[in-house]
Amino acid sequence: MRFTFLARLILPLLLLSSALHADVKDVRVWQSPDKTRLVFDLSSPAEHKIFTLSNPDRVVIDLSDSKVLNDLSKVDLQSTAIRAIRSGKRNGNDVRIVLDVAEPLNPKSFPLPPNNVYASHRLVVDLEREIGSQVISPIKKADIYTDNKRDIIIAIDAGHGGEDPGAIGHGRTREKNVVLAISKELQRLLVAEHGFHPFMVRTGDYYIGLRERTEKARKANADFFVSIHADAFKHPSAHGSSVFVLSERGATSEAARWLADKENESDLIGGVSLEDKEDHLAMTLLDLSMTAKRNSSVKLGSHILDNIGNVSRLHKNHVEEAAFVVLKAPDMPALLVETGFISNPDEARKLATSSYQKKMARAIFAGITEYFREHPPRGTLLAAQKGSAPVFNTYVIRSGDTLSDIALKNGVAINELRRVNELKNDQLRIGQRIRIPNT
Secondary structure, three states, X not given: OHHHHHHHHHHHHXXXXXXXXXXXXXXXXXXXXXXXXXXXXXXXXXXXXXXXXXXXXXXXXXXXXXXXXXXXXXXXXXXXXXXXXXXXXXXXXXXXXXXXXXXXXXXXXXXXXXXXXXXXXXXXXXXXXXXXXXXXXXXXXXXXXXXOOEOEEEEEEEOOEOOEOOOEOHHHOEHHHHHHHHHHHHHHHXXXXXXXXXXXXXXXXXXXXXXXXXXXXXXXXXXXXXXXXXXXXXXXXXXXXXXXXXXXXXXXXXXXXXXXXXHHOHHHHHOOOOOOOOOHXXXXXXXHHHHHHHHHHHHHHHHHHHHHOOOOOEOOOOOEEEOOHHHOOOOOOEEEEEOOOOOOHHHHHHHOOHHHHHHHXXXXXXXXXHHHHXXXXXXXXXXXXXXXOOOEEEEEOOOOOOXXXXXXXXXXXXXXXXXXXXXXXXXXXXXXXXXXXXX
């Protein structure tokens, strides 16, 4: 009887002790322009301390009642601020992990619970540069309109990255890799286009928080923010490309609501400190200020959607709405482009190819440049050119259209239509775009 009583007292204590034992099962390292991130996979939550030492520079992480199960010397540290990782026992049951670093770094750390991508508890350690860290130099907008007309600044946001792979499709195709390739091709096209300047929110394989993405675009004084994705749906039969604006009321379809929920989980997967709290008053004012940019977003999205329709099937033939956190950008039109469903085997195969990625980038590029040539921001080179040159509207040829009918409807001479579009004859094809002088 006494033994049973003692067992009832001791067993819960033994179970609690076992639950607190946190083994380090794996370590991953990601390098971004302004910090190095380490992610430790743990068998359970662990108490930890983190501090720095100098001469030489080191970052020290102490984990209570833990041990390291993998070989830290095999962790890939290439192109990071960490020179070496080593570990040793401390106070019997604790473990000390020492990071030999190339320069003084400011460490921050926070735990993350398991989620639908990572089954383990995680400890995230961010090592931020103390001096000389990368700061986005704002690209000045012209407040006083002189002859020095500025470029239109396009912020390109490749979704996910680093610890967050995004959706994983057929053949283990990772969304983060597909959308970065499309984004880099879009960047290349905009660099070559007179009057435009691209700004890459993510330049490599690392994670950026959803709020931080739009903040980076704002600091660069972007005129437009486009977030590029290739997501998954619960049914592999779902197919087609989509363009989304931020919803004022709710999602326009089940798929839109599903996609927004999945994208908004990105911070939990990629790793954002749970201590980061939103200022609710600031967010309310932010939501109000975004309404003014919504109409521009819808018009711009229609241009992109029309062009994407020439490359792939469309999920919906209109700009959709959903509550994507990354679209809460008050200073600029903002869109999210789903280039396809990576969960659909046919679309995943296409999205994984360089040729298709380039086609998709060209379609997004065409939609952006078409819109801004029609609606250039004040003070830009394109606005100056529009003021001194004939103004054109764009028309997409539909079934049954003839050049003479189009000329008659728009009050333009048919010879003028031939001239401005460099047409050798009056033959038209469905989907062809022609310019119509704005009379």
